[in-house]
Amino acid sequence: MKNIAHHYFAYGSNMNLMQMQQRCLNPKVLGIARLPGYRVEFYGYSAIWDGGQETVVTDLDSEVWGVLYELQFSDREQLDFYVDARFDGTGQYFHYPLDVIDSEQRAIDAVIYKKDKGGEETSPSAEYLSFIIQGAKEQGLPEGYIALLQNRITKPAAYAVPLVRKSKFSYMNISCGDCGE
Template identity: 50%
Template sequence: MSASADFSTGLAFDGRPDRHYVFAYGANMHPAQIAERCSRPVVLGPARLPGHVLGFFGHSHVWDGGHATAVPVPGQDLWGVLYELSYMDAQRLDAWQDARLDGAGSYFHYPARVFCSDGGGHVALLYKKDVLGPPTTPSREYLARIIEGAAARGLPEAYVAVLRNMAAKPAGYAVPDRGGALRELNIVTSCAQCDG
């Protein structure tokens, strides 16, 4: 297995140069959602990110509630799924997550070492929200998608129970609202072109 260096963090990325390891901890854990966004995602298995928890911030028009992100909290573990993606699938997922090279998107790439069930560590990218602001409540439907994904991917039952006990509110309209995703994408694209 080869590794490439990221000199900004000192971490070496695992895997082939034409593949990417991505740690998903939100709705992208769900088999149907990742299949919609990526053509051939390879599931490497459950993994945990030490020193982080799941938090919700901002507002998603797609799900009518807070967006998921990884929040640093010492001594806690954020569980998720480690995927191996082709370069093209990684680009598609970036577009869905609004992660941009210029940093103007809703999420940014965050390199981190995650640990699989066998204890092996891998350097992977995860998506983190760029601007947090005050915490917001996710919609019940969005949280249900995350819980379904966590259970389907075999995350520890104790962690799935934590997810089930998180606060959520019912969405005010039918979700997921794919038209909302297109509106968000158009607004972000339009604002990136603004001069002032």
């Protein structure tokens, strides 16, 4: 059986290559890309980062920059676990297919993780937004877009973040003795 690769467009914390390498066995960076007609907003609450979680919302006058990855099916399943994307619709995010524009101005079929429920906008923690910006800089996103991220309103986390998730799949380097199996 042939492995089928999927294109995944990361616009949040998964722009950090080190995090992606801890979450997936073989994430392949294809380069930076942009998603026209959307902007990044923060909704809900992440206990891991003590603040809002990113998603994209329609805005015809904006564009979202991020990283285009090629993932094998097993990596995509693993990533679904981390971002809490479930096929039964009970997770924090769902798969959202769309076209992104790569550096050669080609439209590429990709999937993003999008929040199912918006509700009220919630500020991200300063630490979380800093982590997202670190990934944006690491991947070489345009300076103007990074400046937009840097100008977002944040709040300081009330505790040390990221909060380590006790799981055998945790990306925070927990030993097997912490798996709780």
